[in-house]
Amino acid sequence: MSSAHAKHLAKKKAIKPFLSQSNAVLHIGCIGYEDYLFDDDVWLHSWIDDHAGDLVGIDLLEEQVERGQENGYEMYVEDAQDFDLGRQFDVIVAGNVIEHLPNPGLFLDCCEKHLTDDGVLLITTPHPTYLRSVLNYIIKGKHTPSGNHTMYFEESTMNRICELSDLSLVKNVPLTYNKTPKSLPGYIINKYEALSRRFGFLTHMIAYQMLYVIQKAEDY
Numbered sequence: 001m002s003s004a005h006a007k008h009l010a011k012k013k014a015i016k017p018f019l020s021q022s023n024a025v026l027h028i029g030c031i032g033y034e035d036y037l038f039d040d041d042v043w044l045h046s047w048i049d050d051h052a053g054d055l056v057g058i059d060l061l062e063e064q065v066e067r068g069q070e071n072g073y074e075m076y077v078e079d080a081q082d083f084d085l086g087r088q089f090d091v092i093v094a095g096n097v098i099e100h101l102p103n104p105g106l107f108l109d110c111c112e113k114h115l116t117d118d119g120v121l122l123i124t125t126p127h128p129t130y131l132r133s134v135l136n137y138i139i140k141g142k143h144t145p146s147g148n149h150t151m152y153f154e155e156s157t158m159n160r161i162c163e164l165s166d167l168s169l170v171k172n173v174p175l176t177y178n179k180t181p182k183s184l185p186g187y188i189i190n191k192y193e194a195l196s197r198r199f200g201f202l203t204h205m206i207a208y209q210m211l212y213v214i215q216k217a218e219d220y
Contacts, residue, residue: 007208008042010175011095011124014211018091018120019051026089026114028080029097030057030073031064038071044095045073052091058083081106088114092121096209099125099149108165112216121167121214124175127207128152158212168217174207 019025030045037043045068049055057075059065068075076085080094081103092111098104111121126149153161159169 007175008044011044011209011211012047014124014173014175015048015093015122016051018122018213019048021051021053023052023090024054024088025052025056025091025093026085027055027057028092028094028111029059030068030075031059031061032095037064037067044093045075048093049073056085056089058085081110083110083114085114088116088119090116090119092119094122095124096126098123099152102150104151104153104161105164108162108167111214112165112167115216117216119215123158123212123214124209125153125212127174127210128154153210153212155210155212162214163217166217167214169212169214171213173211173213175209175211176207 025048027045027048031037032044038046045055045057055074057065057068057073058078058080059075060077060079062077065075065077078085080097081101092115094107094111098107101107115121155169155172158172162169
């Protein structure tokens with residue numbers, strides 16, 4: 001299994017408990033990686049469509065959104081930081097979107113506006129204290145993020161930015177997957193990660209991404 005498939009399986013496993021055929025779901029960044037568009041094994045949007053009653057997607061990629069519409073998907077060209085669909089959703093999924101935005105506060109404001117009172121916002125994003133990232137920082141003296149990422153979020157900063165948008169972080173779920181080792185240090189780390197997954201200790205250290213489960217603040 002490729003690392004891409006393994007990562008997507010981990011994400012799907014974490015998201016699935018929050019989906020049902022009675023849910024209205026908004027998928028922000030629905031196109032995702034263009035290479036996986038319409039690949040049912042990897043493309044997250046088609047998988048969500050199989051598990052949701054009513055699905056709407058938004059993304060900035062006009063050509064790809066048009067292709068999605070032609071293939072029967074309800075999706076629109078919208079900016080994640082400034083959209084108004086005139087309705088609310090039971091579940092909002094934003095997979096690996098927030099770390100690409102110049103203003104995540106505007107994004108969360110839009111999500112809060114489109115979320116039902118008991119709805120849930122699911123955000124996946126890279127985990128800045130992932131063991132491999134920490135070791136890479138120790139060795140190289142700097143973090144090496146993806147070229148189109150603007151910032152990273154760990155639990156305390158995610159909690160704070162949610163509070164500013166009248167939202168509440170209620171749960172965080174570590175996302176892990178089996179990675180093929182390419183060196184002796186990688187092999188050792190793999191063994192540690194396998195033991196951590198099996199016995200459930202220090203799982204936050206082996207989480208390459210986090211799923212943040214967010215709802216409207218109770219006093220809102």
